[in-house]
Amino acid sequence: MAVTDHVDLNGFMEGVKKRNPHQPEFVQAVQEVAEDIFEFIEDKEEYHSAQILRRIAEPDRVVSFRVCWEDDNGNIRVQRGWRVQNNNAIGPYKGGIRFHPSVTESVLKFLAFEQTFKNALTGLPMGGGKGGSNFNPKGKSVREIMRFCQSFMTELYRHIGADVDVPAGDIGVGGREIGYMFGQYKRITNHFTGVLTGKGLEWGGSLIRTEATGYGAVYFLENMLATKGDTLEGKTAVISGSGNVATHAAEKIVQLGGKVLTLSDSGGFIHDPDGIDQEKIDWVKTHKTHRRGRIEEYVDAFPGATFHAGKTPWGVPCDVALPCATQNELLGEDAKTLVANGCRAVSEGANMPTDLDGVHTFKHHKILYAPGKASNAGGVAVSGLEMSQNSARRSWSEEELQQMLKDIMAGIHQRCLTYGDQGGGYIDYVKGANIAGFKKVADAMLAFGVV
Numbered sequence: 001m002a003v004t005d006h007v008d009l010n011g012f013m014e015g016v017k018k019r020n021p022h023q024p025e026f027v028q029a030v031q032e033v034a035e036d037i038f039e040f041i042e043d044k045e046e047y048h049s050a051q052i053l054r055r056i057a058e059p060d061r062v063v064s065f066r067v068c069w070e071d072d073n074g075n076i077r078v079q080r081g082w083r084v085q086n087n088n089a090i091g092p093y094k095g096g097i098r099f100h101p102s103v104t105e106s107v108l109k110f111l112a113f114e115q116t117f118k119n120a121l122t123g124l125p126m127g128g129g130k131g132g133s134n135f136n137p138k139g140k141s142v143r144e145i146m147r148f149c150q151s152f153m154t155e156l157y158r159h160i161g162a163d164v165d166v167p168a169g170d171i172g173v174g175g176r177e178i179g180y181m182f183g184q185y186k187r188i189t190n191h192f193t194g195v196l197t198g199k200g201l202e203w204g205g206s207l208i209r210t211e212a213t214g215y216g217a218v219y220f221l222e223n224m225l226a227t228k229g230d231t232l233e234g235k236t237a238v239i240s241g242s243g244n245v246a247t248h249a250a251e252k253i254v255q256l257g258g259k260v261l262t263l264s265d266s267g268g269f270i271h272d273p274d275g276i277d278q279e280k281i282d283w284v285k286t287h288k289t290h291r292r293g294r295i296e297e298y299v300d301a302f303p304g305a306t307f308h309a310g311k312t313p314w315g316v317p318c319d320v321a322l323p324c325a326t327q328n329e330l331l332g333e334d335a336k337t338l339v340a341n342g343c344r345a346v347s348e349g350a351n352m353p354t355d356l357d358g359v360h361t362f363k364h365h366k367i368l369y370a371p372g373k374a375s376n377a378g379g380v381a382v383s384g385l386e387m388s389q390n391s392a393r394r395s396w397s398e399e400e401l402q403q404m405l406k407d408i409m410a411g412i413h414q415r416c417l418t419y420g421d422q423g424g425g426y427i428d429y430v431k432g433a434n435i436a437g438f439k440k441v442a443d444a445m446l447a448f449g450v451v
């Protein structure tokens with residue numbers, strides 16, 4: 001078949017929309033990737049005729065299951081659970097588990113699709129997957145969380161394994177939840193294996209896994225600024241979120257001489273013109289992780305800061321911005337505001353936090369803009385290192401792992417340059433990440449034939 005006979009981008013996206021009705025997040029993620037891949041494969045018949053993108057955009061499987069649990073008042077509660085195994089061409093499925101009321105099959109399919117490219121970019125042998133539930137951990141007792149995690153794993157365990165699919169944490173799933181799920185997996189199977197990452201240090205976890213996503217996003221930002229001969233020293237940063245990724249991104253910005261002005265949660269954002277220093281970051285970590293409090297209480301602890309209910313922080317003038325909360329939290333108008341206020345670089349800690357309008361705005365203004373699949377890959381990279389340590393039954397030191405994380409982020413940056421350098425000093429990191437990730441997975445798929 002001649003190249004000209006192939007379906008074009010519009011035709012491809014029509015098909016994706018038709019096959020995935022009511023799945024806007026998934027369609028959005030595919031669209032963002034397809035825009036670059038169609039240009040790349042235009043003259044590459046082998047990728048066309050093997051229908052590679054069509055196959056990556058169709059998960060290997062989506063497992064959906066019921067999760068029943070009993071609350072503290074003896075009521076039976078019923079939730080939905082999923083595991084999306086998107087693609088294992090280059091390694092076992094790998095990707096987090098999210099517990100949040102907004103979780104749907106569409107959200108998990110978009111995350112598993114993105115994860116496939118992200119994991120390829122790390123240079124480590126990991127395929128793409130994602131899972132989760134519409135369970136809302138907010139307001140639940142510790143025992144309720146434990147019962148839910150156990151019930152979730154009682155169904156999930158049969159679909160995962162150290163060489164099959166290795167889940168990790170994500171929104172609503174931190175060290176505590178991983179502990180309950182790992183305990184239940186071990187109880188059911190009697191196997192102590194590296195079936196989950198993000199584990200506690202006493203039972204197979206890796207140093208710096210907790211910090212890796214936020215730190216990695218800042219290392220990536222440093223790499224981007226370095227292409228302009230610039231550093232983070234003295235830069236003002238606006239960050240959204242106040243969970244694992246946001247607080248560790250803030251910590252690394254402060255360590256590198258920057259000033260963090262904002263953090264947020266689903267209730268709104270706090271603006272601290274004096275800067276959110278290490279002491280304040282430690283307060284936020286304890287407040288969110290242990291007290292399970294709200295970010296608005298920050299202003300009681302640190303007078304001088306203001307709370308802006310129901311708002312996102314993108315209107316606060318800054319040099320660099322790091323969206324670290326959730327998908328579609330930075331829209332086209334926000335992107336315009338950031339650019340108008342002089343923001344020079346955006347490094348995404350969250351997955352797909354910028355909508356398509358926002359992405360196009362950043363590209364149009366040619367600012368340094370890193371999509372999450374490149375800039376937040378530090379977390380899954382250290383998860384990959386946790387898998388290696390588990391397989392070898394050994395642990396690396398913090399210094400070794402810090403260096404490996406830095407090197408991996410520099411390697412991802414380099415891979416983005418290979419396909420994203422547009423000349424004239426402009427690097428299209430979205431294009432670079434999409435093509436580099438695609439090529440690695442696509443070449444493995446070609447080697448396997450039609451499977």
Ligand code: NDP
Nearest residue numbers: 170171172213241242243244245265266325326350351379
């Ligand atoms: P956490 O659960 O630790 O924190 C999530 C933060 O985002 C909280 O501050 C939360 O506020 C806020 N948030 C969640 N949903 C919304 C929403 N709908 N609107 C506004 N704010 C919201 O999660 P993580 O820090 O682990 O994850 C944050 C992002 O980073 C996600 O996109 C995740 O997929 C991505 N990511 C995480 C990795 C990891 O290693 N943890 C790896 C790579 C990407 P509230 O407290 O009010 O819920």
